[in-house]
Amino acid sequence: DAVERGEYRHYMQKEIFEQPHAVSNTLEARIGASGVLPNIFGVGGDELLEKVKGVHIIACGTSYHAGMVAKYWIEDYARLPVSVEVASEYRYRESVVPEGTLFIAISQSGETADTLAAMRESRRRGYLGTLAICNVPESSVVREADLKLMTRAGPEIGVASTKAFTTQLAALALLTLHLARQRNLDEARHADLCAQLHRLPRALEEALKLEPQIIELSERFVHRHHALFLGRGAHYPVALEGSLKLKEISYIHAEAYPAGELKHGPLALVDEDMPVVAVAPNGPLLDKLKSNLQEVRARGGELIVFADSAAYIDDNATRGSILRIDAGGDFIAPAVFTVPLQLLAYHVAVLRGTDVDQPRNLAKSVTVE
Ligand code: G6P
Numbered sequence: 001d002a003v004e005r006g007e008y009r010h011y012m013q014k015e016i017f018e019q020p021h022a023v024s025n026t027l028e029a030r031i032g033a034s035g036v037l038p039n040i041f042g043v044g045g046d047e048l049l050e051k052v053k054g055v056h057i058i059a060c061g062t063s064y065h066a067g068m069v070a071k072y073w074i075e076d077y078a079r080l081p082v083s084v085e086v087a088s089e090y091r092y093r094e095s096v097v098p099e100g101t102l103f104i105a106i107s108q109s110g111e112t113a114d115t116l117a118a119m120r121e122s123r124r125r126g127y128l129g130t131l132a133i134c135n136v137p138e139s140s141v142v143r144e145a146d147l148k149l150m151t152r153a154g155p156e157i158g159v160a161s162t163k164a165f166t167t168q169l170a171a172l173a174l175l176t177l178h179l180a181r182q183r184n185l186d187e188a189r190h191a192d193l194c195a196q197l198h199r200l201p202r203a204l205e206e207a208l209k210l211e212p213q214i215i216e217l218s219e220r221f222v223h224r225h226h227a228l229f230l231g232r233g234a235h236y237p238v239a240l241e242g243s244l245k246l247k248e249i250s251y252i253h254a255e256a257y258p259a260g261e262l263k264h265g266p267l268a269l270v271d272e273d274m275p276v277v278a279v280a281p282n283g284p285l286l287d288k289l290k291s292n293l294q295e296v297r298a299r300g301g302e303l304i305v306f307a308d309s310a311a312y313i314d315d316n317a318t319r320g321s322i323l324r325i326d327a328g329g330d331f332i333a334p335a336v337f338t339v340p341l342q343l344l345a346y347h348v349a350v351l352r353g354t355d356v357d358q359p360r361n362l363a364k365s366v367t368v369e
Helices: 009-018 018-025 045-050 059-077 111-127 140-144 163-182 189-206 213-219 235-250 260-266 286-296 331-353
Strands: 054-057 082-086 101-107 129-134 147-150 225-232 253-258 275-280 302-308 319-325
Touching: 009 045, 009 331, 018 140, 018 163, 018 189, 018 253, 045 147, 045 163, 054 059, 054 111, 059 101, 059 163, 059 235, 101 111, 111 129, 111 140, 129 140, 129 163, 129 275, 147 163, 147 189, 163 189, 163 331, 213 331, 225 235, 225 260, 225 286, 235 253, 235 275, 235 331, 253 260, 260 286, 275 286, 275 331, 286 302, 302 331
Parallel strands: 054 082, 054 101, 101 129, 129 147, 225 253, 225 275, 275 302, 302 319
Antiparallel strands: none
16 A cells, blocks of 8 residues: 555545646547547547537536536537536436437446436437546446547546546547537637647646645645635636535535625625635636625635736735646646645645545445435
């Protein structure tokens, strides 16, 4: 065990640090200088994807959050309607499946009972085809899907998923680019997105260098009972994933909101005992997010802002902590901003002395309902 963990104290920490490599493996031989290579989804994949008119994504836990990011991407760049649903809900209701809809199951293990059952149920509902995005090639989800794109994260031991998530994002980014190009995304924008994806492993590596600052920051969470995470756009699911990590391993109650919803409820909870973590990449929504942060500040809330190094955020305006991250571009930013949130959850849990790799009551793979 100690040999496998090497210099790291826990598998989770090791797996967080493996992300640049795991993501680079997932992209390897699948994207070239001018775009996604042919047939990366399996035999007949490109022809089937050509016919897609809409997408339904089904998953659980962290994999569900990856699906939520993909909704923003696919709708933005490929202009296809996407719905995302947790598998345990999907399987027990009669969803409407418009003609030409692709069913996508996202799963690290490929054995999650709800996801597998949802996929089997989808067969009855008349989809164009099924695509599995999965980390285990011999798993049931992969065996039963028409098309597959494997994440190449390698074995993930820590119960709280880390490298599986960022490799799922890499796989979903490939799918987005493929669908977008088939549907005539502007050539210059396509080239920019490809270049960003090529930069992703390097950007993740840079983000990992924030660890010493995050260790310092984590001290401010040790005695807290609650935390609020905010994001906008594709960073709302990133905020959800950050809050899930904190819950799972530190047992601090955490919730995530799309920042614009703050005024519709969660603001009532904000006081000096409530740390508020904001994911604030550069982009058209940054000004709106800043005004959301002012609302938190006005209520005495303690702000921790993960900001793009390219973005202008006045330290005075937040009166908290700002950690600067080079996101490497708007497309890949959700994957890059995930890293500091994973590190935060990890170091808070270490300080609280919890069993990081085996949190109470949770299982790595939930194979019963
Ligand atoms: C469990 C794990 C989570 C995981 C979820 C879905 O709850 O603890 O980390 O995200 O299952 O697992 P899957 O293997 O389907 O991605």
